[in-house]
Amino acid sequence: MTGEAVGFWCLSALLIGSALAVVLTKNLFHAVLWLALALTGTAGIFLLLDAEFLAAVQLLLYAGGIVTVMVFAIVVTEKLVGERLSQTSRRIAGGAVASGLLAWLIVSAVMERPLATTRMPMADDLTQEIGETVLTRFVLPFELLAVLMLAGLMSAIYFARPEE
């Protein structure tokens, strides 16, 4: 068993376990925390795939930013002192069947195909590679992304403005 394989299995177990916890926990706050763990697990997977920059971005933005915003949203909307309703609805069976079937379909499709088992050579410093390519080949989407983020920021401020 190579180190990479061990790492993969551990991180997979972490990821899948925390993902299940996210969707099954009754307490919403706990679910957010489990999500943070799942996102960290994903960052680990990125590291396994030699994408250090992405792992860093993942941790910064996802595990750091989004989780924080979600916590705030929960605090604002949930009457923490009040009701703790059952968090799951009636469609558990249907949902389980649908998602299970979907997973099985995709996995069986993936298993049939002879996919690559060895990694192709890539540049050593992927961060530099990414940086260069973004600002040369993909500079237009990059700029548009900036515009999008600005628009999103303004909308979010507008939606959540204080009531008059």
Add this chain to the structure above:
Amino acid sequence: MMTGDGSLALAALLLHALGFLTLAIVAPLRRLGRPAAYVSIACAVGSLVSAVLAWQQHMGGAVSRRVWEWLPAQGQTLATVGILADSDSTVMLSLVALVACLVQVYSLSYLSDEPAPSFGRYYTYQSLFAFSMMGLVLAPNLAQLFICWELVGLSSYLLIGFWYRKPEAARAAVKAFWITKAGDVGLLIGIVLLWRQSGTFDLTEMRVLVESGALPVAGLSIITFCLYLGAAGKSAQFPMHIWLPDAMEGPTPVSALIHAATMVTAGVYLLLRTEWLFALTPDVLLIVAWIGAFTALLAAVLACVQDDIKRVLAYSTVSQLGYMMTAIGAGFASAGFFHLLTHGLFKALLFLGAGAVIHAVHSNDLPHMGGLAKRMPQTAIVFLVGTLSLAGIPLFGGFLSKEEILGAVWAGGLVGPFLLLMLVAFLTAFYMFRVVFLAFFGTPPAHPHHGAHPHDPPAAMALPLWILAGLSMAVGIYFTFTHPETEFTSPGWLMPTAVGTAVAGILLAWLTYERQVINAGRLAAAFGPIRYAAINRFWIDDIFEGIYNAVLLGFSRVVGWLDRYIVDGVLNVVSSWTLTSGDDLRTLQTGRVQDYVYGVAVGLLILLLWARWALA
């Protein structure tokens, strides 16, 4: 055969059309009443003049034919409209024009009590009838004949049911329509089958085919029988005679026009027009003759027990129509046609005379009449002229035509019908003179009905009476001295026997009703069961009514049930399914985002499954 120009005949036809259209379209004129009548009468007089002139033109055998294309079809014209004027059709045209004109003049006085709008309506219908009847008479092909046939039936319905607020009149109109319609179905089938056989509707073309032997004879009997059914319906042959007595609910002038001289003779006229076709099917002609003779006898028996003067005349018409049909059945349609013409004159005369009596006495019933000869001498004279014509006495109108029929039947070798017709001659004289003696002679009733003061009719009613009486006598005298050529020779004993039978009938009536030598009651009792059956009209009406109720109404109920529960039911079920499935489908729209996401996921799954199995 000279070919003439048919414009006079056409003018006769179109003048009545003009009258009808004017009155139908210009409603204010119609509602004025008397002016509408004058318009109609003016057209009628003009039509009469044209008709007589046309007759003069075609008397010698000239034939005019003017047709216009109506229904084009691939290759040749399917149907045409127009006129076919020859000696037969123009003389019939003149009869129709004459009686129509006289009846319209008579109605000016007879219906003077009618409110103005009804009066106008009456004349509109009269014009329509005259136009349709002329269209029928002049029809060059069977398609136009059928259309005019139906129009005549419609006008008859409208006129019988003229006083539509009276339930009996409305019922009688419907009954007439139904019965003649049953016959008309046969006629239509016959016409279509004939077209299939010969390839044309046109009478002239068909005659050429028949006379050159090109028409296949196979299956022709059915065709002619179907045509006869139509004629039997209109001409009140047994068992389709029941509508005619009931049709007396209409105004008397209508009865004179339609149910004496013109419409009912349409059947006889049809058989005359197609006699060259019927000549190919002698078996059908035999049926025609026997039914004709039987009808004549049946109607004569029924006439003997009637107390309503118009009903006596109605049954008398049925009887005489039977006479004409028997002659046709014997193969000598010209004899039947001759009787048709003379009968038209004196039967119209009798009806109009009866109308004068009814107008004076305010009742149709014989017991309310009596001794009218003293108070209405003119009417008595013309009525007597008519009766003597009907009885077939020499010097009077019907004498020779009746002779001819008897001679024709004998020459055709139909002994049975001949004997029946002889008996009928006796009965005819008897029942007609019964009416004469009961109404015009004898003692007046003790209490006059409705305080009536009988008197001779006013000028508008009297003039047609005298004209018809005069014509009847003229025809009678002329034909007593000039025997027309016939296709057959009557045996020498025929004329004396016929006249003798008639005189015997008159004698019996005189003895019973005038001299009272024979007690009427005991005479009646002698024929007990027959009399009883006759009073019940041999229950034929009841049989028809029973069939109508059971079969027709029963069938209607079944069809109604099918319509309501199956046809409507299917539609209602489909529509309710639509509604319920709509309601059910609506529950899919929960408004919740999660459910929609679930839907998307399911759809995606289905696609993937399909991609995996169907395409892989």
Add this chain to the structure above:
Amino acid sequence: MGLQAYLTLAAIVFSIGLFGVVTRRNTIGILLGIELMLNSVNINLVAFSRFSGDVTGMIFTVFTICITVVEAALGLAIVILLFRVRRTVTADHLDLLKG
């Protein structure tokens, strides 16, 4: 571990996320499920990128992460707004479009 393993992992996480979206009653819970699904997509992208030697996939991932951040922010803003207007964040109660 070959590409298959990573793709399988991503598929499983995706379906878990889908289950969460469909099942959770709280709106924020639904958003959590969506985050899981987006994460699995990112894993897919990076795996493909690594095993085919093309850096484009990773760049794509950068973009998706950024867009996801925007989407999360907006989504939560809407949730807060909904809470203010309707006093509830239970997804079952947000059914004004019910037909």
